[in-house]
Amino acid sequence: MPDLRALALGAGAWGGALLALLLPGRVALAVVALLTLAVVAAVRRGRCAPGWLGPLAALVAVAGVAALQQVVVSTSPVARLADERAVVDLRLTLTSDVRVVAGRFGEVQVVEARVRRVAGRGRAWTLDVPVVVMADADWPRLPLGTVLDTSARLVPATDGEAALVRPLGEPSVVAPPRAWWDGAAALRASVRAVVAGRDADARELVPALVVGDDGGLDPDLADDFRTTGLTHLLAVSGTNLTLVVGFLLVLGRWLGLRGRGLHLLAAVGIVGFVVTARAEPSVVRAAAMGTVALVGMGSNGRSRGARGLGVAVLVLLLVWPRLATTAGFALSALATAGILLLAPVWRDALARWTPRWVAEAVSVPLAAQVACTPVVAGLSGQVSLVAVVANLVAAPAVAPATVLGLAGGLVGLAWHPAGVVAAAPAAWSAGWIIAVARAGADVPTAAVAWGTGPVALAALVVGCVVAVLLAPRVLGRPGSALACTGLLVVSVLVRPPTPGWPPAGWVLVACDVGQGDGLVLRAGAGAAVVVDAGPDPQAIDGCLDRLGVTAVPLVVLTHFHADHVDGIEGVLDGRRVGDVETTSLLEPAGGVRVVGETTASEAGSAPSVAAYGLTRRVGEVTLQTVWPRPGATLGEAGESAPNDSSVVLLAEVGGLRVLLTGDVEPSAQAALARDLPGLAVDVLKVPHHGSRHQDLDWLTSLGAGVALVSVGEDNDYGHPSPDLVAALTAAGARVWRTDLSGDVAVVVREGEVGVATRR
Numbered sequence: 001m002p003d004l005r006a007l008a009l010g011a012g013a014w015g016g017a018l019l020a021l022l023l024p025g026r027v028a029l030a031v032v033a034l035l036t037l038a039v040v041a042a043v044r045r046g047r048c049a050p051g052w053l054g055p056l057a058a059l060v061a062v063a064g065v066a067a068l069q070q071v072v073v074s075t076s077p078v079a080r081l082a083d084e085r086a087v088v089d090l091r092l093t094l095t096s097d098v099r100v101v102a103g104r105f106g107e108v109q110v111v112e113a114r115v116r117r118v119a120g121r122g123r124a125w126t127l128d129v130p131v132v133v134m135a136d137a138d139w140p141r142l143p144l145g146t147v148l149d150t151s152a153r154l155v156p157a158t159d160g161e162a163a164l165v166r167p168l169g170e171p172s173v174v175a176p177p178r179a180w181w182d183g184a185a186a187l188r189a190s191v192r193a194v195v196a197g198r199d200a201d202a203r204e205l206v207p208a209l210v211v212g213d214d215g216g217l218d219p220d221l222a223d224d225f226r227t228t229g230l231t232h233l234l235a236v237s238g239t240n241l242t243l244v245v246g247f248l249l250v251l252g253r254w255l256g257l258r259g260r261g262l263h264l265l266a267a268v269g270i271v272g273f274v275v276t277a278r279a280e281p282s283v284v285r286a287a288a289m290g291t292v293a294l295v296g297m298g299s300n301g302r303s304r305g306a307r308g309l310g311v312a313v314l315v316l317l318l319v320w321p322r323l324a325t326t327a328g329f330a331l332s333a334l335a336t337a338g339i340l341l342l343a344p345v346w347r348d349a350l351a352r353w354t355p356r357w358v359a360e361a362v363s364v365p366l367a368a369q370v371a372c373t374p375v376v377a378g379l380s381g382q383v384s385l386v387a388v389v390a391n392l393v394a395a396p397a398v399a400p401a402t403v404l405g406l407a408g409g410l411v412g413l414a415w416h417p418a419g420v421v422a423a424a425p426a427a428w429s430a431g432w433i434i435a436v437a438r439a440g441a442d443v444p445t446a447a448v449a450w451g452t453g454p455v456a457l458a459a460l461v462v463g464c465v466v467a468v469l470l471a472p473r474v475l476g477r478p479g480s481a482l483a484c485t486g487l488l489v490v491s492v493l494v495r496p497p498t499p500g501w502p503p504a505g506w507v508l509v510a511c512d513v514g515q516g517d518g519l520v521l522r523a524g525a526g527a528a529v530v531v532d533a534g535p536d537p538q539a540i541d542g543c544l545d546r547l548g549v550t551a552v553p554l555v556v557l558t559h560f561h562a563d564h565v566d567g568i569e570g571v572l573d574g575r576r577v578g579d580v581e582t583t584s585l586l587e588p589a590g591g592v593r594v595v596g597e598t599t600a601s602e603a604g605s606a607p608s609v610a611a612y613g614l615t616r617r618v619g620e621v622t623l624q625t626v627w628p629r630p631g632a633t634l635g636e637a638g639e640s641a642p643n644d645s646s647v648v649l650l651a652e653v654g655g656l657r658v659l660l661t662g663d664v665e666p667s668a669q670a671a672l673a674r675d676l677p678g679l680a681v682d683v684l685k686v687p688h689h690g691s692r693h694q695d696l697d698w699l700t701s702l703g704a705g706v707a708l709v710s711v712g713e714d715n716d717y718g719h720p721s722p723d724l725v726a727a728l729t730a731a732g733a734r735v736w737r738t739d740l741s742g743d744v745a746v747v748v749r750e751g752e753v754g755v756a757t758r759r
Contacts, residue, residue, distance in 0.1 A: 005051055006310030007337070012055030013314040014333075016063035017324030025067065032063050058314050066321035073162045077125045078115050082154035082163035088120030090165065091174065092133065094146045100137070107137040115162065116147070120154075129162040139167055143185055145177030160322050184276045188213055191409035194419040198427040205430040206405040206423065208234045209398070211276050220569075221434065223538055226380060227447050228440035229369060229387025230394060232331070233433065245269040245291075247403045288312040289332040292340075305340045309333070330375050338371025339364055342468060349476035363475075365391035370468060374461045382447040383460070385492050390440040394433045401429035445492050451759075502547045503756035505747040507654030508683060508708075511543035512738040515712025515719075516563030519660060519685060520547060521653050523619030527551040530571050531649065531660050535563045537570030543743055544571065546758070553578040554618050556610060558646040558662030560591030568595055572602035580607040583628065585645035610647045622652040627664065627672055636667040643688060644668040650681070654748040659702065661687040669695035682753065683708065683746055684733065690720020699724075700731035706746055706755060713739040 019028045039056045042048030073079060081088055096112035111133045117126050133152075142148060150171040155164040177185070191210050195203045201221055207213035217234065225231050248269040252262050274287050292308040313333055316323055323329040343363045350359035369387050377383050384390075405426035412419020440446055450456060474480045502509070511518035513534025520543065521529040528549045534540045544552075552575050557565050560582070571577070580599050586592045599607050615624040627648035628634065635641030646662025659681045664672070665688065672679075673695065684704035687694065689711045707728045709720045725735050734755065736744045742759035 004306070005054065006307040008051075008055040008310070009058045010310035010313030010333070012058035013062040013317045014324050016059035016061065017066050017317045017321040019059075020063040020066035020070070021321065021325055025070075028063065028067065032060060036060060062314070062317045062321055062324075065318055066324075069321060070160075073129055073160065076127060076129045076162050077123075078118055078127070078129050078131065078154065078162040079156075081118065081120050082156045084121075085153060085155060086120045087151065087153050087168065088118050089149065089151050090115055090119075091117040091147065091149050092131070092165070094133075094142060094144055094148070095130075097144050098141045109133075109135045109137060109139055109141065111135075111142075113165070131161050131163050131165050132157060132159075133165045133167065135167045140171060142171070142173065143177050143181065145181035146173060147175040148173050180275050186413060187211075187276055187409050190412040190416075190419065191405055191423075193416065194408040194412040194423040195405070195427050197420070199431070201434050202427045202430045205234075205434060206401060206426050209402045209426075209430065209433075210405040210409065220537065221437065223536075224437040224441035227382070227384060227386075227538075228390035228437050229376070229384040230390055230433070230437050230440075232335075233394075233398065244273055244403065244406060247399075288316055289336050292336055305336075309336055309340060327375065327379055331372050334371040334375060335368040338367040338369075342367035342371065342471075345472055346475050349472045350481070352476050353478045353481075361392060361395070362388070365395070370464055370471075373464055374457055377450045377460055378452050378457050381450060381452050383450045384447045385488065386440045386443060386446045390436055394436040397429035397432040397436075401426045401433065404429070443492050444494060500756075501743075501758050503745050503747050505654070505749040506547075506745040506756070507656060507748055508658060508746040509543065509547060510685070510708040510710050510736070510738055510744045511540055512742045512744075513539040513543070513567060513710070514563075515689065515715045515717075516567070517558070517662070517685075517689075517710045518543060518567065519708075519710070520544065520549065521621045521651055521658070523553060523621045523653075527553060527619050529554045529556070529618050529621050529623070529651075531556045532558055532564040532662070533567035533571050535566045537567045537573070539570070540567040541570030541573060544575070546743070549575065551576040554623075555580045556647055556649065557582045557595060557607070558648075558660075559583045559642045560586070560588055560595065561642055561663065562591055562594075564662070565591045565595050568598045569602060572598065577602075580605075581610040581647070582607045583642075583645045583647050584609045585628075585634065585642060587642045587645075620653060624650045626650050626676060627668065629671070629675065632668075632671060634668070639665040639667055639693075646687075648672065650676075650679075655751075656682040656746065656748060656753065658683040658685070658746075659704070660685045663688040665691075665693055666695045669698050673698040673701075682706065684728075685710070686720065686724070686728070686735075688719075689715075689717070690724055690737075691717070692721035692724060694721075694724055696724070696727050700727055703731075704728075704733050705753065707733040707735045708744055708746075709735060709737045711737055711739045715739070 016032070019031055023031065036056060039048060039052050043050055043053060092113040093116060094111055094113050098109050098111045100107050101110055113131055113133050115127060115129050115131055117124065119125075148171040151168045153166045153168060155166060157164045176182075188207065188211055191207050192203070192213070195206045197203075198206075201218060204217045205221075208217060212234070222231075222234065225234055245266050248265055249262055252265045257265060270287055270291060289309075289312065292305055292312050316329075343360075343366075346363040346367060347356075347359045350363060366388050369384075369391070373383060403426075405423055408419045408421075408423025408426060410419075411422045450460065474484060507522050509520045511520060511534065514536060516534035516536075517532035518534035518540045519531040521531070523529050526548055528544070528547065528551075530540075530544070530552050533555070552571060555568070555571055555577065557568065557580070580595075582595065595607060599605065610625045612625055612628065612630055615622065617623075625647060628645050634644040636644075640663075643663040643665050644667060646664045646668070648662060648664060649660040651658040651660060657680070659679075661669075661684070669687065680703045682704060683706045684699065684702055686699070686707050686709045690709040709725075711719045720735075720737065728735050736755055736757070738744055741757035743757065745756045745758075747754045747756055
């Protein structure tokens with residue numbers, strides 16, 4: 001039996017961290033005090049076993065540490081200077097690798113660091129607090145462990161750091177990384193080098209499997225890994241450490257090591273893994289969970305593993321309380337708990353009628369998946385139906401890909417050609433994992449959408465608890481187990497209809513594609529004109545699937561910004577597609593390249609330019625291109641020229657007049673007002689996701705009864721502008737937003753116009 005007392009210690013520590021981090025300080029203190037008084041009183045009266053004092057002590061200790069860390073950071077001189085947005089001189093130690101992210105005005109470098117010294121406003125301090133450095137793309141990219149001096153402006157941070165650091169000049173390197181960081185960097189580079197000659201996906205997946213280095217992985221492949229429940233392979237996880245250290249132990253036994261020698265070898269392997277994968281809290285967490293898994297594989301593993309898990313959670317949260325709020329920590333802890341507590345019971349049930357190796361192979365991924373399902377659904381908004389099978393099929397390739405990839409990197413440090421040979425099977429194994437992810441994601445119902453609200457997640461938790469209780473009985477009988485398996489196979493291979501969707505009489509749908517545009521006009525049974533494709537192929541593909549669209553006689557991409565064109569593959573994939581039209585301004589280059597490459601490979605032809613003034617009928621849709629006018633000035637007064645070059649369409653479908661405006665900004669809107677005096681429409685696609693930069697006089701003069709805002713939830717731009725929404729509402733329009741309502745359909749029934757939504 002597992003030692004539940006140790007698990008209770010870990011649960012108490014986790015609860016204490018969440019109380020301190022998620023509740024206001026005084027409220028958290030009051031809750032901790034009340035819990036303490038209640039438990040102590042219950043123990044003294046004999047109504048509660050003394051064993052509850054242990055979890056209570058863990059809760060109080062971790063809550064105290066978390067609160068203390070928050071106070072230290074929030075009251076530090078760095079935080080006070082950040083509140084004043086002061087310009088200071090800093091000495092920093094970089095504690096992470098540089099990540100390049102897309103900013104609002106170009107690429108930005110983001111790196112975590114600790115401030116060792118700060119001087120500003122006539123004073124200087126020596127201290128040690130965490131910060132995040134956000135630098136321009138041309139700032140030097142320095143390796144982890146570098147100590148540097150720089151001048152910077154401090155800005156308040158919001159996620160546990162003392163400040164956000166914006167460097168103002170070139171940094172001065174005070175000290176290079178220590179020798180172990182250089183060694184780790186050399187090994188990481190060697191792992192990449194020995195698979196550099198493989199195909200693009202394999203050469204990125206092997207470093208991800210070995211040391212969690214997934215920076216160059218294709219985003220579409222990452223989505224497939226997410227859909228099939230294989231995402232854990234892309235990050236540093238306990239599985240990585242278990243495979244690497246397990247291989248070292250096998251090698252050690254083969255060399256004659258026993259007892260303490262094996263323990264020492266395991267310790268060296270764990271430390272080496274942490275340094276190579278970067279000694280960040282998330283890596284240490286993964287190492288701790290991997291160590292627990294190793295313990296669980298030994299004699300009396302279930303009991304010892306449970307004790308190890310509880311102690312690991314307690315120690316990790318005492319050192320880094322903020323881990324309690326991270327998805328990686330939750331997934332690692334829950335998966336490990338599921339494997340330790342559930343898998344043995346389910347294995348024994350399956351072993352009644354299947355070979356033991358089959359029972360073990362099925363029970364381990366099944367237990368981990370069930371334990372993690374509510375958290376995964378809360379993060380992704382979906383529940384994978386193929387995760388267990390995908391993990392089961394991919395599992396035989398994970399160990400060789402990881403271990404041989406690492407071996408190739410180590411050998412490559414001494415002799416590169418030998419490293420390439422050693423790593424070749426790792427690349428082949430990675431190819432198998434990639435094939436499993438792509439095939440799994442391509443089945444009709446690889447995952448089902450699930451709400452992320454409290455009610456939806458609570459229902460999912462209840463469902464998982466019921467499944468845990470019923471699983472031994474179901475898995476122990478061949479009839480019920482095979483029946484459930486067959487039902488799952490049918491559910492995966494046959495796409496179920498969405499009840500009530502598409503709504504009868506729909507003529508136009510604004511797809512919920514996130515922060516972008518994806519509009520669908522019904523051109524007939526199973527056919528539609530698509531205007532813009534959004535930023536995500538899966539989002540627009542799913543919307544078209546739900547609408548039953550199998551033919552797209554015309555695709556219009558209003559302009560080449562990523563939030564309008566990056567999803568084009570999702571429109572073209574598996575559908576009969578006619579013409580693809582775009583604007584005449586071939587900017588930005590990245591979007592032009594995406595469209596050109598995708599249409600060439602999927603449609604077999606290059607896109608053409610939408611002809612100004614052309615009126616044509618496409619099935620049940622009549623379209624007129626009313627912008628950009630040849631010779632028009634684009635990007636006036638500092639506006640975006642690509643936005644102002646958006647193809648603007650006046651459409652008629654189902655008896656409604658619809659104006660589709662792309663991202664045109666005020667100067668282009670004013671030109672349209674002059675070109676089309678007295679224009680009146682029934683439906684308006686609000687320009688630029690509801691940006692505050694609009695010609696409100698013109699928009700409100702159109703007389704639209706329905707205004708559609710295609711916008712991403714919690715976007716960083718403040719879209720849509722409250723003033724714009726208020727103005728349109730005051731003008732008589734009903735404003736519908738995809739961030740709040742999901743897919744928004746305009747319907748016409750018996751001459752009446754209505755709106756239906758799907759969230």
